[in-house]
Amino acid sequence: MTQENHTPRDNRTHYQQDSVMGHEYDGIQEFDNRLPNWWLWIMWGSMIFALFYWITFHTLKLQPLPQARFEQVMLQAQEDQLARAAKAGITNETLVMMSQVPSKITEGHELFVKHCVACHLDKGQGLVGPNLTDGYWIHGCEPMQMLKVIQTGVAAKGMPAWMNQLGPTRTQSVLAYVLTLRDTNVPGKESQGEPCEFK
Ligand code: HEC
Numbered sequence: 001m002t003q004e005n006h007t008p009r010d011n012r013t014h015y016q017q018d019s020v021m022g023h024e025y026d027g028i029q030e031f032d033n034r035l036p037n038w039w040l041w042i043m044w045g046s047m048i049f050a051l052f053y054w055i056t057f058h059t060l061k062l063q064p065l066p067q068a069r070f071e072q073v074m075l076q077a078q079e080d081q082l083a084r085a086a087k088a089g090i091t092n093e094t095l096v097m098m099s100q101v102p103s104k105i106t107e108g109h110e111l112f113v114k115h116c117v118a119c120h121l122d123k124g125q126g127l128v129g130p131n132l133t134d135g136y137w138i139h140g141c142e143p144m145q146m147l148k149v150i151q152t153g154v155a156a157k158g159m160p161a162w163m164n165q166l167g168p169t170r171t172q173s174v175l176a177y178v179l180t181l182r183d184t185n186v187p188g189k190e191s192q193g194e195p196c197e198f199k
Helices: 037-059 066-087 092-098 102-115 143-152 163-181
Strands: 020-025 028-031
Touching (some): 092 163
């Protein structure tokens, strides 16, 4: 094959075959070859992608990052599961499930701060009302039993009934929060009732 009918493998007009750059190290020289197009496409493509990615995810935060997205999806799944279970009826299990859903806990905490801290104090350690953080319960430690106390109250002992004021959903939320206080053992009012543990 002669030099004349050699066709370069890319379509550059000023193709300089095998020109050597002017440096040499330990007898090694470098050719000044053009980078292949596929390589350049990947390089420029990655740079443009990185720019858009950075702007979308980090600067403008238009989209959640993968970890946050994963957590969102898991939360949604948890809430859906709870909604399905609650539709079938409120049981100890659905109430425990509620006490693991952050949105319920937050809602319950707000209600607790508003309506319950006067008698049970901010950490549930008890004042007029009993300590909700110890392992002792007057009316039982099953979530359904606690829900009943919250909803119907204990008029003779000064625990108001909350069903009329808060309704079923919010009494469940506040209970969900109360369930998170269990066994936090905050020093406060001395224990009342029987030792009781619900698994
Ligand atoms: C006016 C004071 C008062 C307020 C407000 C109050 N409680 Fe009570 N709570 C009590 C008293 C007193 C008892 C104890 C009842 C008894 O001895 O039978 C009690 C008992 C309870 C119990 C049962 C504890 C056990 O050992 O069995 C739960 C659960 C409870 N309260 C939750 C709540 C929640 C949730 C709220 C807010 C929505 C709330 N309480 C608001 C006074 C109060």
